[in-house]
Amino acid sequence: AECAVQAEEGDDGEAGGGVRGGDGPLLVDPATCGGKRVRVGKSSRLWEPCELSSIHSLLRTVTQRSHRGLRALFAEHTFVGIINEHYALVQHLTKLYVVHVGVVSQEFFYQQALRRWGNLGAITLSSAAA
Secondary structure, three states: OOEEEOOOOOOOOOOOOOEEOOOOOEEEOHHHHOOOEEEEOOEEEEOOOOOOHHHHHHHHHHHHOOOHHHHHHHHHOEEEEEOOOOEEEEEEOOEEEEEEHHHHHHHHHHHHHHHOOOOOOOOOOOOOOO
16 A cells, blocks of 8 residues: 655755655555654644545546646746636746636645645634533
């Protein structure tokens, strides 16, 4: 089994060992996955490998339905500005694109939640929920 993760550079500029990937989510071998550190607030802890087949299935679906051109656009874009409360303008290479901020944000946070499943920080409430 492999653990799908989003590799992040640490303070030393290293992305961690055992990372393989390409067009889809990055895959980290479970043997090296446990040695990866995750920042949670001001502290860090070891990365917990995700072993849920449902999460792996959802990540495969995200990867299969992704578009190479859109991946390149969002990986290499330059933010130009806000058009209104719903749309923003970004530049990729020599072209300008209007993007719906709500749609893009929803997809981004969905993918981040899947890739970081089991490794998200805890939410501390100021008072107990009733």
